[in-house]
Amino acid sequence: MILQQFLLLAAALFSVGLYGALSQQSIVMIMMGLELMANAVIVAASAYWYFASPSRPDGQVVVVVALVLMAVDMAIGFAVTTAIFRRRDVDMTDSAADLKG
Amino acid sequence: MWAHIAFWVCAVGSVVTGVAVFRVDSMARATFALLASFVFAAGTVLLLNLAYLGVLVILMMIMEMVVMVVFMIMYMMNPAGLMPMTMVHNQKGSLAIAGAVFAALAAGIFLIPWPTSGEPRPEDTTRALGEALMGSKMLVMMVLGLCLFATMVATVVLAAHRGRYDRYGDRLDAKRPHDPVRGGLNR
Amino acid sequence: MTLWLLIALPFLAGTALLVSGHRADRLAPWAGIATAAVTAVLAIVAAVSAPEVSMPFLAGLRIGLGVDGLSAVMVVTVAVVLVAVLVFAAGEFGAAESRARFHGLMLVFAGAMLVTVTARDLIVLLMAWEVVGACSYALIGFWWREERRAGSGVVAFLTTRAGDLGLYLAAGAALAGGVGGLTLAGLPAAAGGWRDAVAAGLVLAALGKSAQLPFSFWLSRAMDGPSPVSALLHSATMVAAGAYLLLRVEPLLAVTGWAATATAWIGVLTALVLGAIAVAQRDLKQVLAASTCSQIGFMVLAAGTGGVAAGTGQLVAHAATKSLLFLGAGAWLVALDTKDLARLKGAARRFPVLGSVFTVGALTLAGIPPLSIWVTKDAVLASALAGSPALYVVGLAAALLSGAYVGRVLAVLWLPAEPDAVRPLNAWLLGPLPVLALAATVLGIVGLPGPARWFATLLGAAEVPETSWLELVVSGALAIAGALAAASWTRAEKLAAPGLFAGWLGLERLTRLVVVTPTVRLADGLARFDDRVVDGGVRAAAATAGALARLTDLRVEWSIEGAVRAVARAARSLGRQAPRPQTGQLHHYYAQAAVGLGVLVLLLIVL
Numbered sequence: 001m002i003l004q005q006f007l008l009l010a011a012a013l014f015s016v017g018l019y020g021a022l023s024q025q026s027i028v029m030i031m032m033g034l035e036l037m038a039n040a041v042i043v044a045a046s047a048y049w050y051f052a053s054p055s056r057p058d059g060q061v062v063v064v065v066a067l068v069l070m071a072v073d074m075a076i077g078f079a080v081t082t083a084i085f086r087r088r089d090v091d092m093t094d095s096a097a098d099l100k101g
Numbered sequence: 102m103w104a105h106i107a108f109w110v111c112a113v114g115s116v117v118t119g120v121a122v123f124r125v126d127s128m129a130r131a132t133f134a135l136l137a138s139f140v141f142a143a144g145t146v147l148l149l150n151l152a153y154l155g156v157l158v159i160l161m162m163i164m165e166m167v168v169m170v171v172f173m174i175m176y177m178m179n180p181a182g183l184m185p186m187t188m189v190h191n192q193k194g195s196l197a198i199a200g201a202v203f204a205a206l207a208a209g210i211f212l213i214p215w216p217t218s219g220e221p222r223p224e225d226t227t228r229a230l231g232e233a234l235m236g237s238k239m240l241v242m243m244v245l246g247l248c249l250f251a252t253m254v255a256t257v258v259l260a261a262h263r264g265r266y267d268r269y270g271d272r273l274d275a276k277r278p279h280d281p282v283r284g285g286l287n288r
Numbered sequence: 289m290t291l292w293l294l295i296a297l298p299f300l301a302g303t304a305l306l307v308s309g310h311r312a313d314r315l316a317p318w319a320g321i322a323t324a325a326v327t328a329v330l331a332i333v334a335a336v337s338a339p340e341v342s343m344p345f346l347a348g349l350r351i352g353l354g355v356d357g358l359s360a361v362m363v364v365t366v367a368v369v370l371v372a373v374l375v376f377a378a379g380e381f382g383a384a385e386s387r388a389r390f391h392g393l394m395l396v397f398a399g400a401m402l403v404t405v406t407a408r409d410l411i412v413l414l415m416a417w418e419v420v421g422a423c424s425y426a427l428i429g430f431w432w433r434e435e436r437r438a439g440s441g442v443v444a445f446l447t448t449r450a451g452d453l454g455l456y457l458a459a460g461a462a463l464a465g466g467v468g469g470l471t472l473a474g475l476p477a478a479a480g481g482w483r484d485a486v487a488a489g490l491v492l493a494a495l496g497k498s499a500q501l502p503f504s505f506w507l508s509r510a511m512d513g514p515s516p517v518s519a520l521l522h523s524a525t526m527v528a529a530g531a532y533l534l535l536r537v538e539p540l541l542a543v544t545g546w547a548a549t550a551t552a553w554i555g556v557l558t559a560l561v562l563g564a565i566a567v568a569q570r571d572l573k574q575v576l577a578a579s580t581c582s583q584i585g586f587m588v589l590a591a592g593t594g595g596v597a598a599g600t601g602q603l604v605a606h607a608a609t610k611s612l613l614f615l616g617a618g619a620w621l622v623a624l625d626t627k628d629l630a631r632l633k634g635a636a637r638r639f640p641v642l643g644s645v646f647t648v649g650a651l652t653l654a655g656i657p658p659l660s661i662w663v664t665k666d667a668v669l670a671s672a673l674a675g676s677p678a679l680y681v682v683g684l685a686a687a688l689l690s691g692a693y694v695g696r697v698l699a700v701l702w703l704p705a706e707p708d709a710v711r712p713l714n715a716w717l718l719g720p721l722p723v724l725a726l727a728a729t730v731l732g733i734v735g736l737p738g739p740a741r742w743f744a745t746l747l748g749a750a751e752v753p754e755t756s757w758l759e760l761v762v763s764g765a766l767a768i769a770g771a772l773a774a775a776s777w778t779r780a781e782k783l784a785a786p787g788l789f790a791g792w793l794g795l796e797r798l799t800r801l802v803v804v805t806p807t808v809r810l811a812d813g814l815a816r817f818d819d820r821v822v823d824g825g826v827r828a829a830a831a832t833a834g835a836l837a838r839l840t841d842l843r844v845e846w847s848i849e850g851a852v853r854a855v856a857r858a859a860r861s862l863g864r865q866a867p868r869p870q871t872g873q874l875h876h877y878y879a880q881a882a883v884g885l886g887v888l889v890l891l892l893i894v895l
Contacts (some may be wrong), residue, residue: 003217007210009112009145013138015203016119022195022879024123028173030874032135035165036119039142042158050149055220057233061241063146063154064234067161068245072252074165078172079256085176086262094190097872191875198882205886209893 006047013040025092027084031077038070108148115141128173136166153227291339291353294330294363295403298323298370302395305388312388317378320391324371327398331367335360345411349469352408357746358600362405362532365604368727369524369611370398372720376615377516379716380622390430394520397423401525405532410459410470413533417455417493420529421448424521428513440509443796447506450803451496458489475540487540487547490533498530498584500558504565505796507581511573515618518573523580523610528603531584534591535599542594552592552675556682559585561793563689567696567774568789572617572627575693578792579653580610582690583661586668589683595671597744602668605660605731609652612724616646619717623710629697634705636698639713645721647698652728654694654771655687657764660732666760667740673759687763691770698771699778 013036020033042063049059084096118137125131139162147155189195223229234242258264268278301323305312312319334355342352355363374394381387400419407413422445429441459470465482467474478486494500499507510522521527534541534551541548559582566578583606590599619642620635621627636643652659665687672679733739788794869880 003215004210005108005112006145006149008207009115009142011203011206011210012112012116013119013142014206015199016116016123018202018882019195019199020123022198022875022882023189023192024875025190028128028169028176029123029131032122032131032169035135036122036138039115039139042154043142043145046146046149046151046154050151050222051218052216053218053220054222055218057229057238060151060154060226060230061233061238063151064230065241065245067154067157068248071161071165072248074169075252075256076259078169079259081172081176083259093874096874100870100872190873191879194879195875198879202882202886205890 003047003051006051007044010040010044010047013037013043025094027077027081027093030093031074034073034077035070038066038073041066104148108145111141111144111148114138115145129170132166132170132173135169136162139166150222151226153230289339290330290334290337291341291355291406294327294334295353295399295406297330297399298327298395298402299399302392302397302399305392305395307392308388310386310388313383313386316387316391317374317381320374320395321371321378323395324367324374324398327402328364328367328371331363331402335364340408342408349411351412351469353403353406353412354408355406357748358532358536358596359406361600361604361747363402365607366398366401366405366525369520369607369724370394372611372724373516373520373615375720376519376618376717377514379714379719380514380516380618386430390427390514390516393423393426393430394516397427397521397526401529404529408471408473410455410462410472413472414455414459417452417497417529420526421445421452421497424448424510424526427517427521428510430514430517437512440512443509444506447503447799448496451493451503454489454492454494454496456489458486458493461485461489472536475537476543483540484544484547487537487544490537490540491547491551494530494533494588495554496530497533498527498588499581500530500554500585500588501561502795502799504558504562504578504581505792505799507577508574508792509796511571511577515573515614515621518576519611519614519618522577523614524607527580527584528587528607531587531591531599531603534588535596535603538591538594538596541592548592548594550592552589552672552679555585555588555590555592556672556679556686557585558582559589559686560682560689563686563693565789565792566693567689569693570629570790572620572629572632572697573614575629575697576610576613576617579690579693580606582686583610583653585686586665586683589672589679590668593671593675593679595668595674597740597747598664598667598671600747601664601731601743602661605652605664605728608724608727608731609649609661612649612721612728613646613653615717615721615724616642616649619713619721622717623713625711629700633700633703636701637703637705638710641718642713642721643701645725646701648725649728650694650698651771654691655763655767656691656771657760657767658732659729661728662760662764662767663732666763669763670756670759684763684766688766688770691767692774695771695774696778699775703779 017033017036017038017040020036021030022033024030024033045059045062045066049056049062053059088095115138118134118141121134122131122138125134140159143155143158143162146158263280265273268280269275270279301319305316305319338355338360340352340354342350345351374391377390377394381390397420400416400423403416404413404420407416425441425445427441428444429438432438432441461482462470462475462478465478465486467478467486475486475490476483496503507522507527511518513522538548541551562578562582562585566575566582569575569578583602587599587602587606590596590602617627620632620639623639624632624635626632636646648659652661655662655665669680669683669687672683869876
């Protein structure tokens with residue numbers, strides 16, 4: 001087990017998540033893409049900790065932060081979806097083009 | 102030896118299920134595919150002797166996915182996937198960008214001389230994490246706590262259907278609240 | 289002091305009257321006569337005391353005035369005639385005329401004339417000479433609303449001015465010839481060739497001003513002025529100024545041999561030819577004008593032959609006589625409104641007083657003994673004889689002719705009168721005439737041996753040639769004979785037919801042809817040259833500048849402007865492109881962020 005294979009895994013997960021975030025129309029699906037990207041970060045951080053600085057707990061702390069981030073973004077995302085659904089009865093990002101121009 | 106095999110199984114599984122998230126028609130299936138991806142990723146973390154973090158990821162993700170399923174079915178058009186549909190925009194562009202990013206990252210991974218450390222690995226990683234979070238990384242703990250609190254408040258504010266401001270106006274200066282049912286619900 | 293006052297008084301009074309204009313019209317005759325009277329008194333005082341003044345002019349150059357013998361005589365002459373003429377003018381001009389202008393000009397003229405005859409050097413002389421010429425122009429053209437009279441003023445002025453070029457030439461030559469201070473007395477001392485130039489210039493100027501041949505025609509035109517003007521300027525003073533100048537510089541003429549000879553011959557020929565012209569005239573004032581030229585010819589002859597005393601005597605006598613005659617003609621003009629001899633028939637019978645005084649003057653003019661001009665003319669002829677016999681003979685012929693024209697005029701005037709409308713003559717008009725007649729008669733005593741010597745000493749002249757009784761008898765007899773012959777011819781109704789002499793030898797036409805027309809043509813040509821070439825050059829420069837400007841505007845400006853506009857266009861289109869990334873679509877923003885971050889990371893790694 002070497003660092004590069006973990007990082008490769010992380011890169012693959014990241015790319016898949018990026019594809020999802022960019023191409024999906026539904027808010028929830030976009031959020032799933034974001035989750036995958038955070039997942040990639042978790043894997044990469046763990047690998048870095050294990051191979052580059054195992055004596056220090058900093059890598060683990062990064063993982064914890066990434067976890068919290070995942071939770072938080074999920075919560076906020078759903079709150080926003082609820083709010084916009086209540087207002088406009090839509091859940092597609094294409095309709096939320098208020099920032100156009 | 103086993104570690105290698107386990108690793109590759111977990112890795113491939115994670116990526117495949119990740120792709121599957123965006124390929125299946127049913128929302129529920131998408132959610133659970135995501136869960137599977139997370140579980141496989143956590144498996145690789147476990148292989149790195151990070152027991153606590155791996156288990157944490159699995160548990161958290163299970164809860165999250167279950168919650169997400171509920172929301173999915175609430176909001177989305179085709180929850181059961183009875184109709185085949187893909188709702189994407191800019192697919193080619195996204196593929197291009199994603200592919201470019203993967204290529205760049207892969208190139209970077211194999212070309213960069215990563216540092217190695219000969220330091221001894223700690224026996225109890227969990228203990229080390231706990232001591233760090235409660236000790237030298239207390240700031241991180243606090244910030245995370247505040248962050249969570251802020252999130253809670255924000256979600257409640259966003260998700261509440263009608264609040265004080267809807268009832269009493271922007272400056273809270275209306276004499277009587279505007280309610281669809283006089284007296285408000287759940288008084 | 290006296291001299292300054294003498295000069296300044298008429299000048300200031302005249303200028304004040306001129307400046308006041310029509311406001312001073314009522315006051316003008318009184319002011320004029322009073323000023324003239326005071327000037328006359330001052331002139332007599334100056335003549336007796338002989339003062340001299342000078343003042344600095346330029347660096348190292350002093351100019352001055354002085355009254356010596358000749359100047360004394362002239363000064364008194366000018367002042368007395370001025371008084372007489374201004375008294376007459378007070379009577380002639382009515383309330384409708386511009387009396388202030390007239391009297392002002394007359395006084396300014398008198399001031400300038402006084403400066404001319406007292407000038408010690410060429411600079412003062414020149415300045416005063418010019419002022420005299422200008423006043424003459426203004427006075428001849430006094431009734432300027434009639435175009436012919438204004439034209440006459442111009443002819444007179446231009447002709448005398450052309451002669452004045454001689455004075456400028458003389459001044460320049462004198463300066464070059466090293467005459468100290470340009471004094472008139474120092475002129476004979478100029479260096480060789482320059483002295484000739486000085487003499488030539490002075491002679492030319494004098495001939496022009498005195499209306500000698502070939503300049504005589506301007507005096508004919510000058511008769512278009514009022515009679516007082518003719519009396520003062522064109523008989524007694526201004527035309528005599530030329531003769532005065534020649535008398536003054538007679539030493540220079542004598543030293544420069546040719547100048548004296550030429551002057552003498554021109555003088556005597558003028559006397560002869562103009563006498564003939566006078567016989568042929570039909571207009572009383574024209575007769576008098578021709579006669580003036582003729583008599584001044586005698587003065588010029590005297591100057592040419594060295595008879596300064598004779599010439600001066602002739603000058604004084606002629607001044608009194610001719611001013612009297614002109615004033616008489618002016619009086620008849622006022623009374624009968626004509627100066628045509630044919631219409632003046634019998635005018636002397638109708639106005640007995642005027643007629644008798646006029647007759648006295650006319651007889652004096654003819655040189656009938658024992659009146660003044662007989663004596664003075666004879667003195668001139670004596671000095672001519674001393675010069676050359678030919679001059680004497682021609683002079684006698686001229687004397688014969690002067691008798692002839694006088695005889696003719698008197699015959700016409702004393703013919704039986706035809707009744708016609710008359711205007712009464714007032715005392716102003718008649719008053720000065722007897723005084724002048726008396727002077728004309730009496731001045732002959734300077735011919736007597738005793739007074740003649742005193743006169744000569746006064747003038748500082750050389751020994752005067754004695755006039756023999758034979759000469760006196762001869763000239764007197766000739767004058768009488770000429771007068772009687774002309775009178776009988778006239779009575780026989782054989783008035784002279786108009787011919788070459790009647791037209792003043794066509795001198796004016798000739799001058800116009802020879803001098804005026806070429807000058808005007810030259811001026812035209814130069815003007816055209818200026819317009820086409822010089823102005824054309826300027827206009828071409830301006831046009832070139834304009835064309836260059838247009839070219840720049842068209843081509844250069846266009847390309848510069850084009851560049852500027854292209855820049856603006858580019859900016860505008862960039863501005864229009866700028867909001868395009870802002871689609872409002874979330875996925876676009878994500879994609880942009882991903883690409884942007886990727887680029888940044890690559891940059892970070894590469895750099």
